[in-house]
Amino acid sequence: LSPVMRRDVGVIYLFDRTPGGAGKVLRGQAGEVRALAFAGANLISAGVEWNEKGDRVGVVRAWDVAKGTEIAARGGFPDTPTRPGLGGWTANGVLRVAVAWPKADPKLGGELVVW
Numbered sequence: 001l002s003p004v005m006r007r008d009v010g011v012i013y014l015f016d017r018t019p020g021g022a023g024k025v026l027r028g029q030a031g032e033v034r035a036l037a038f039a040g041a042n043l044i045s046a047g048v049e050w051n052e053k054g055d056r057v058g059v060v061r062a063w064d065v066a067k068g069t070e071i072a073a074r075g076g077f078p079d080t081p082t083r084p085g086l087g088g089w090t091a092n093g094v095l096r097v098a099v100a101w102p103k104a105d106p107k108l109g110g111e112l113v114v115w
Contacts, residue, residue, distance in 0.1 A: 006030040010047055014065065026063050028070045031056070039088025041065055042095050046084045051075070058084065060099050071095070074115060078104040 010029030016022055031049030038044075043063040051057050058077025061070055077084070078101070085100035102110040 006050055010045075010049060012036070012043070012045060012063075014043070024065065024068045026068060026070075028061060028063075028073075029059070031059075034083045035086045037086035037088055038065075039095060039097070040090050042071070042088060042090075044086050044088045044097055046077075046086055046099065046101075048079050055079075058101055060084075060086070060097065062088070062095055062097055072097075072115075074099075074113070077101045077111070080104055082106070 007027050007030050010031050010033055012026040012033060014024040029045055029047045029049060031047050033045050033047040035046040036043060043065050044060065046060045048056050048058050056079040057075055058079060059073060059075040062072040064071050080102050082102045087098040089096050096114065098114045100110060100112050
């Protein structure tokens with residue numbers, strides 16, 4: 001798949017359910033999205049996507065929902081079939097993200113990353 005086609009796989013659709021509300025489309029995740037979590041006015045997504053070498057890697061992204069833009073990303077997680085756990089919060093106006101990502105071998109546990 002081309003890079004543009006890969007971004008189509010990871011599209012996130014947000015719907016405003018208020019009368020007359022419009023939706024948003026978030027593009028940037030270049031592969032299937034495996035987990036989502038809201039943190040105030042932000043959204044956190046985790047998925048497995050292809051890197052520039054063509055390898056599949058786990059990537060977590062943070063989004064500003066109002067602007068529809070990516071505000072942070074962290075990659076390098078293993079490609080595993082198990083969905084990661086996500087959490088997010090703001091502390092003193094700064095977004096914090098916690099990710100529990102399993103290792104490729106389930107016998108080895110996983111990682112808890114906070115940033």
